[in-house]
Amino acid sequence: MTNVFDRAGGKVWDAFSGTTPSLSGPLPDPSTDAGWSGDHPKRVGFFTDTSVCIGCKACEVACKEWNLVPDDGTDASDLYRLTGMSYDNTGDLGASSWRHVAFIEDVRPHGTATPAHGGQQTGFLPAGLPAVHGGGNGHTPRDAATAPPDGGTVDLLALLPDSGAHGQQTPDDERDVRWLMSSDVCKHCTHAGCLDVCPTGALFRTEFGTVVVQDDICNGCGYCVPSCPYGVIDVRESDGGAHKCTLCYDRLGEGLEPACAKACPTNSIQFGDLDELQAAADARLAELHGRGVQEARLYGRDPDDGVGGDGAFFLLLDEPEVYGLPPDPIVTTRDLPEMWRNAALTAVGLGAAVVAAFWKGGRR
Amino acid sequence: MTDTNPAEIPTRFGHDEGREADRGSERRGRGRKGEQLQVPEAEFRSYYGRPIIKAPVWKNPDVPLYLFLGGLAATSAGLGALGGATDRPTLRRTGRLAAAGGAVGGTVFLVHDLHRPSRFLHMLRVFKPTSPLSVGTWILSPFATFAAATAAAEVVEPSLRRRGAHGLARVVRRAGNASGAASAVIGPALGTYTAVLFSNTAVPTWHEAHRHLPIVFAGSAAAAGGGMGLVGSSVRDNVPAARLAVAGAAVELAAGEVMERQLGLLGDVYRKGRAHTLMRASKACLAAGAVGTLLGRRRRWSAALSGLALMAGSALTRFGVFDAGIASANDPAHIVVPQRERLEQRRSTMDQDVAPPDRTFA
Ligand code: SF4
Ligand code: SF4
Numbered sequence: 030m031t032n033v034f035d036r037a038g039g040k041v042w043d044a045f046s047g048t049t050p051s052l053s054g055p056l057p058d059p060s061t062d063a064g065w066s067g068d069h070p071k072r073v074g075f076f077t078d079t080s081v082c083i084g085c086k087a088c089e090v091a092c093k094e095w096n097l098v099p100d101d102g103t104d105a106s107d108l109y110r111l112t113g114m115s116y117d118n119t120g121d122l123g124a125s126s127w128r129h130v131a132f133i134e135d136v137r138p139h140g141t142a143t144p145a146h147g148g149q150q151t152g153f154l155p156a157g158l159p160a161v162h163g164g165g166n167g168h169t170p171r172d173a174a175t176a177p178p179d180g181g182t183v184d185l186l187a188l189l190p191d192s193g194a195h196g197q198q199t200p201d202d203e204r205d206v207r208w209l210m211s212s213d214v215c216k217h218c219t220h221a222g223c224l225d226v227c228p229t230g231a232l233f234r235t236e237f238g239t240v241v242v243q244d245d246i247c248n249g250c251g252y253c254v255p256s257c258p259y260g261v262i263d264v265r266e267s268d269g270g271a272h273k274c275t276l277c278y279d280r281l282g283e284g285l286e287p288a289c290a291k292a293c294p295t296n297s298i299q300f301g302d303l304d305e306l307q308a309a310a311d312a313r314l315a316e317l318h319g320r321g322v323q324e325a326r327l328y329g330r331d332p333d334d335g336v337g338g339d340g341a342f343f344l345l346l347d348e349p350e351v352y353g354l355p356p357d358p359i360v361t362t363r364d365l366p367e368m369w370r371n372a373a374l375t376a377v378g379l380g381a382a383v384v385a386a387f388w389k390g391g392r393r
Numbered sequence: 394m395t396d397t398n399p400a401e402i403p404t405r406f407g408h409d410e411g412r413e414a415d416r417g418s419e420r421r422g423r424g425r426k427g428e429q430l431q432v433p434e435a436e437f438r439s440y441y442g443r444p445i446i447k448a449p450v451w452k453n454p455d456v457p458l459y460l461f462l463g464g465l466a467a468t469s470a471g472l473g474a475l476g477g478a479t480d481r482p483t484l485r486r487t488g489r490l491a492a493a494g495g496a497v498g499g500t501v502f503l504v505h506d507l508h509r510p511s512r513f514l515h516m517l518r519v520f521k522p523t524s525p526l527s528v529g530t531w532i533l534s535p536f537a538t539f540a541a542a543t544a545a546a547e548v549v550e551p552s553l554r555r556r557g558a559h560g561l562a563r564v565v566r567r568a569g570n571a572s573g574a575a576s577a578v579i580g581p582a583l584g585t586y587t588a589v590l591f592s593n594t595a596v597p598t599w600h601e602a603h604r605h606l607p608i609v610f611a612g613s614a615a616a617a618g619g620g621m622g623l624v625g626s627s628v629r630d631n632v633p634a635a636r637l638a639v640a641g642a643a644v645e646l647a648a649g650e651v652m653e654r655q656l657g658l659l660g661d662v663y664r665k666g667r668a669h670t671l672m673r674a675s676k677a678c679l680a681a682g683a684v685g686t687l688l689g690r691r692r693r694w695s696a697a698l699s700g701l702a703l704m705a706g707s708a709l710t711r712f713g714v715f716d717a718g719i720a721s722a723n724d725p726a727h728i729v730v731p732q733r734e735r736l737e738q739r740r741s742t743m744d745q746d747v748a749p750p751d752r753t754f755a
Binding site for chain 2: 052112114120121123131133222225226227228229230231246247248249250251252254255256257258259260261262263264266269270348350351352353354355356357358361362364365367368369371372373374375376377378379380382383384385386387
C-alpha cells in the first residue's frame with residue numbers, strides 16, 4: 030500500500046511544478062492515478078434517482094446492519110429522535126450514518142405552480158412553485174422546508190387545513206404538497222478532499238475508484254472532517270476514528286452490490302459501473318424532461334465540476350441546497366499549490382524579517 | 394457513542410439555542426413565523442437551516458494553542474540563533490528556551506488533539522504534500538528535535554564550565570549553535586504552514602482567506618516571538634526583539650483588517666459572536682503592546698509588560714480565527730450564497746461565450 034502513496038506524492042509534486050493538473054478537473058481513471066496497475070476493475074458508483082424514492086429508509090437500515098454501524102449517539106431523553114424535520118430523524122450524514130434520507134415537504138397553494146426551475150427564487154421556498162400566500166384557513170402559510178419557528182419542532186398540523194383530517198394530504202383543495210425524498214451518501218469524489226488531506230494515508234483510493242478509510246491506520250486527527258465539501262465524513266466519539274460510507278468495499282470484493290442498493294425497493298439507488306450509470310442517468314433525465322418534469326437535474330454527474338465529478342451522483346427535483354447539498358462544491362486542494370506558494374513566500378519574508386531585526390543592531 | 398462533531402448533535406434535537414445564535418441563522422430571519430417572506434435578508438435556501446459541511450472536530454484550546462506556540466517557537470529560534478551570533482546572551486537564552494518550550498508544548502497539544510493520540514506516529518508513515526498536516530508534522534518533528542537539542546546545550550554548557558570541563562563545554566556550545574541554526578532555518582516554515590493547514594479545508598472563511606492567512610499568521614508569529622524576547626532579555630539585548638515584535642504586530646493588525654474586509658459576506662463571522670470579541674481583544678493587546686514597546690523598551694518592566702501584551706494578542710488572534718472558522722462551517726449561508734453566485738457568474742459568462750457566434754449569423 031505504501032507504494033500507492035508514494036506514487037500519489039509524486040503526482041502531487043508534478044502538479045506543483047505545473048505539469049499535471051491532477052488536483053482538480055476531469056480524471057477518467059482515478060484508480061490508475063492513485064497508483065493501481067492498469068488491470069484494476071472499472072470504476073463503480075451509485076446513481077441515486079430521487080424521483081422514485083419513497084423515503085422508506087431501507088437503505089439506512091441495510092447499511093447499518095451490513096456494516097455494523099453503531100447507534101449515531103444521542104442522549105437517552107431523545108427516545109424517539111424527533112428532529113421536527115418531517116420524517117427525517119437521522120439529521121445528516123456522519124460517522125455513524127452513512128446513508129441519510131432527506132425529507133422535504135414542499136407545501137404550496139393550489140394552482141400557483143410556476144413552470145420550471147432556474148428562475149427567480151422567492152425567499153427560502155423550494156423552487157418549482159412560487160411564494161405562498163394565505164391558505165384561506167387563517168394560518169400564516171409557511172414552507173415546511175424552512176427552519177422551525179423557534180428552534181423547536183415544525184408544527185405539521187398547522188400546515189394542514191382546519192377541516193380536520195390529518196396526515197398526508199397530497200393535494201387537497203387548497204394546496205399542493207410535493208414530497209421530495211433523497212437518500213444521501215458519500216460522493217466518492219474523483220478529487221476527494223478527505224483523501225487528499227489525510228496525513229496518515231488511512232484514507233485511500235480503492236481499485237474500484239472509491240474512497241475508503243482504513244480504520245487500523247486512522248489516528249483521528251480529524252483533518253478529513255472539515256475538508257469534505259459535502260460534510261460527509263466525521264469522527265466517531267466512541268472510537269475516535271473517522272468513518273464514512275465504504276461503498277461496501279467488502280461486498281464489492283465478493284462481486285456483490287452494496288447493501289443499500291440491494292435493499293432499495295424502488296431502485297432509487299442504482300449501483301454499477303460508473304460509465305453505465307451515467308448513461309442510464311442521462312436517459313432518465315431525458316425521459317423526465319420529455320414528460321415535462323423540467324425541474325429534474327443531475328447533480329455530481331459532470332466530470333468538469335469542482336470535484337471532477339462524483340462516483341455517487343444524483344437526480345434531483347430541486348436545487349441541491351434544498352436537499353442540504355452544496356450547489357457548487359470545489360475540492361479544497363484545487364487551490365493548494367497556490368496556498369503552498371503563498372506560505373513559502375511568506376516564510377521567506379518572515380525569515381528575512383528576523384534577520385533584518387538584527388540589522389546594525391543598536392545598543393542602548 | 395456520540396459523534397464528535399459539535400455541529401451535529403445540538404441542532405438535530407434543537408436544544409442548543411446558543412449555537413443557533415452563533416450560526417447567525419436568526420440574522421437572516423429564517424423560520425421566524427410569518428417573517429421570513431417579508432424580510433428575506435440574504436436569500437438562500439437550505440435543508441432546514443442545517444450546516445452543509447462539518448465543522449472541524451479539532452479541540453479547543455488545543456489547536457489554537459498549538460498554532461500560537463508553533464508561531465512563538467518559529468521566530469524565537471531565529472532570535473536565539475542570531476542573538477547568539479551577535480553577542481546578546483540574554484536574547485539567545487530566551488530565544489532558545491522559548492523555541493524548545495514552544496515546540497515541545499505545541500507537539501503535546503497536537504498529539505492531545507488527536508482522537509487516537511497513541512497513533513501519533515502514524516503521521517510519520519507517509520509524506521503527503523497534499524496534506525498540510527503531514528507536511529507540518531515533517532516540519533515540526535525536526536524543528537522540535539533541533540530546538541530541544543539547542544536548549545539542552547544552552548542549559549548544560551554553563552554547568553560544564555563551572556565543573557571545569559572546558560573542552561566538552563566547547564563541543565556542546567558548537568553543537569548547540571549548529572542545531573540552533575538549523576531550527577532557525579526551519580522556523581519560518583513552522584510559523585506559516587499553519588495558515589495552509591486552515592485554508593486547505595472546505596471551511597469558507599478559512600479557505601477564501603488563503604492569500605491573507607499566511608501573512609496574518611506570520612505577523613502573529615513575529616509578535617509572539619518578539620514579545621517573548623522582550624519578556625526574557627535584558628534592555629541591552631532586546632532591540633532586535635522589539636523591532637521584530639512591533640513589525641509583527643503591525644503586519645498582523647493590517648493583514649487581519651484586510652482579510653476581514655475582503656472576505657465580504659464570509660467575514661461576518663469576525664463581526665459577531667465570540668470571534669468578534671476575541672479579535673477585538675487581540676487588536677487591543679497588539680496595539681497596546683506595540684506602543685508600549687516603542688515607548689518603554691528601555692525599561693525592563695515596561696518592555697516585559699509590552700512583550701506579554703504582544704504574546705496575548707498573538708494568541709487571541711489564533712483563537713479568533715479558529716472560532717470564526719467553526720462559525721463559518723456551521724452557517725449554511727456561507728456555503729450556499731457564494732456557491733450560487735459562482736454558478737450564476739459561470740452561467741452568464743457561458744452565455745456570453747455562446748452569444749457572439751449567434752449574432753454574427755443574424
Ligand atoms: S470528500 Fe466527502 S464526499 Fe468526497 S469522498 Fe471524501 S467524504 Fe466522500
Ligand atoms: S481522521 Fe483519520 S482518516 Fe481523517 S484525516 Fe485524520 S488520519 Fe485520515
